Amino acid sequence: MTKLTRRHLLGGAASGVLLAGGDALAARHGVPHVSSTHFKKTGLHGGQAPAVLRGAPPPKPIIMLDPGHGGKDPGAIGVSGTYEKHIAVATATELRNLLMASGQYNVVLSRKDDRFIPLAGRVELAHRHKADLFISMHADALHQPDVRGASVYTLSGNASDRQTAMLAETENSADRFAGPGMAGVPPDVEAILDSLVREETRRGSAHMAASVIRSFQNRIQLLHHPSRHAAFRVLKSGDIPSILVEMGFMSNHLDEQALRRATHRAQITQAMKQAIDSYFLRQRKGML
């Protein structure tokens, strides 16, 4: 049984994929520059908004994609030896490319390579980049090898079911891979983690989860009751709508095989993009 490397998963194209870390920040809240000369020339002191501002496109939403695990934390290991961490970063990279190609979004990856990031570090990154949406991407393992299909998770103190409670427990234990020097997180991050997640954020997360489920229906096999919730530590951003997507389960042979195929991952990323489009469209229309 050979273990898949990231290069295998990306079909050897990994080196050609551009992964921006900080490029999204620059464009954030980019208000067009209007010089005082412009105001004088156009005589717009009388209360009418300058045309350049009226016609200015709204700032692009910033999306943080968070491939689960990485580095010394492999995540789940599939029945054929596939590492969850490689599936996660391959799919997130492909989704990033799709979203960036649309010109509608700025996308930041929490990790672009095979490195370990503590859970609080992922939340902190989302805040630092002023993300409008946070999507953690996984393909974990369950104790039941016959269970398969995609599912979407939001934050809640009470788990929706026992399976999800166990999943959250496994996910939350990822920090056990942190070395002694990395175990501590800055106090401000702890404050964020401990703060109550705002109601508005909860609503946004629920809408995004529903949007992904709608988009996956009839295209991607879904888990029974695919919309679930539990106390996932990585979803504890106080003011950023956050979801965790399980694209399938490494514990299921069929899911594992499917996730190794670029064509299947393309179906997932296209469905995810549609869900993201629908979420921001509803937000622009004031429907969220």
Ligand SMILES: [Zn+2]
């Ligand atoms: Zn995971």
